[in-house]
Amino acid sequence: MRILPLALAALMVPATAFAQCGGSFSGFVKSLKQEALTAGYDRATVNGFFKGASQDPKVLRADRAQGVFQKPFIEFSRHLISQNRINRGRAMAEKYDSTFRRIETTYGINRGVLLAFWAFETDYGSFQGDFNTRNALITLAHDCRRPELFRPQIFAALELYKRGNFDPAHTTGAWAGEIGMVQMLPQDILDNGVDADGDGHVSLKTSAPDALMSGGKMLSHLGWQAGQPWLQEVTIPAGLDLSKSGTDSKLSVKEWQRMGLRAKDGSLAAGSLKASLLLPQGHKGPAFLAYPNFDVYFEWNQSFTYVLTAAYFANRLEGASIYTAGKPDQGLVGAQMKQLQQKLQRLGHDVGKIDGILGAKTRAAVQSEQQRLGLPADAWPTPALLNRL
Known part of the structure; x- marks a missing residue:
């Protein structure tokens, strides 16, 4: 906001x-x-x-x-991403190629990034919500x-x-007041609305060029750096200090390389670029390096699972392979997650609202307790951790 x-x-x-x-x-x-x-x-x-x-x-x-945000990353991402959505995204990229070229030239936003938001927010404009704004x-x-x-x-x-x-x-x-194909709030439309089709109005509901250009301008104003990556899948070595993972820990790519991280495909970004290691379902699940542009996603949506899925989908739309799911340890669901949050709160941690959602504060508290108990400090809560607490 x-x-x-x-x-x-x-x-x-x-x-x-x-x-x-x-x-x-x-x-x-x-x-x-x-x-x-x-x-x-x-x-x-x-x-x-x-x-x-x-x-x-x-x-x-x-x-x-908002129960959908209680789903873990693998389940959530598989729910949102289908081959049909990928195919439609690539078709939309071709249909509006001239608009995406303008966005890339003017604002430096990759088309995959906007296509992912367009897909998740309104299924490429097909359902924009029916609440009176x-x-x-x-x-x-x-x-x-x-x-x-x-x-x-x-x-x-x-x-x-x-x-x-x-x-x-x-x-x-x-329901939360967002309007149009990429779901922008009124203030964002005032600040970043673009009449890309030249009809004299900013029409985010009916004009894909207006919606996409406006979304690109907003991401640019939020700090997106042209020509830089946002997310990359990596492999992690055995014995890695997992306490260095998480969005709050940022090391240079060169430091991550020295610790044994490798790109799953291709090569990592420039060695001086800062990045965070994300383990959405612990060290046995998918692993990603999140670069500075990834932080901009949180200005669009506050849910870690949502923004990680959106960033990953942007990669897929631009040709990246499917992530390696691995075999994550069993997580917590519903009442278990609330029970965990209550226990963490009693131990003095600030987990925010007891809502059963694995948010940033709960992840940080979990990681802290894992370190205290001598467990792999990957911020992924398991029944074993719940029992230990």
Whole structure:
């Protein structure tokens, strides 16, 4: 989630002047309208945008039911990646070759990277979500779980409406307010929207060139480095110090080479480039080196499993072979993962919310306990670790 542009932010009154979340829904909408008027929007625009706004209980149910992210990497990636999706991706690359050439020249984003997002977010535009975007954003901002993330997006959508690029009654998208073929939030559209087809509008729902160019511009602004890799499958030697694995540990490629890491195919990147060793299902499963561009993925989505799968799929679309799955140790599921998080919390670790999802904080806590107990410190929780704790 990005902040408002300076020009718009300057018009915004201090957040403390208005209710940030909760209370009656109608009262909350009334407060938003008043804030918009105070920020300088005319009454007709404000009334037009908020007319018919309603709370959407389906949005709240979707927000609380993200069970797909509980799946481990191998299962998750096999669920999302099929030969049909690869074939369609390559067909789309050919169909929109001129657009991808513009993106590669202008922003330095490989086509495989955008194709992977396009595939995962909307299946190449075939299903973009049917939630009313305005209502979804207001519903999530009114809900007091993460108002700081969604409240600014309401005013970004209002600005898009003022510019003629948003229909509050009919614009639809994902439950979390993302719009279009590559699912961008209103603020991201304001910051990075590109009219690539030259029709005078930024139409991410109906124009693939607009959506792809806008996605490329956003990745560039998030820090993507042209000409650099993002992810590469590697083999690891026996006896490797596994405590050096994980997204928080970054060593030079030359250091990884000295420790015995080798590229599965081809050669590793330049020796001075920093990289992290990722073992999504422990040292007996797939292994990858994640280069600096991989960090940009987390600006698009916070789920480790999702971004790793998206980065791997980008490689596949550009010709990489299928990863070696290996034979990972059995992991934890559902109630077991929550039990693990509770035990780690009692031991003094900050694992965030007890949600049964193996997120970054839980992985770090697992790795710490593995080191303490003399187990392979690969951050992959197993029933054996759970029993030891």
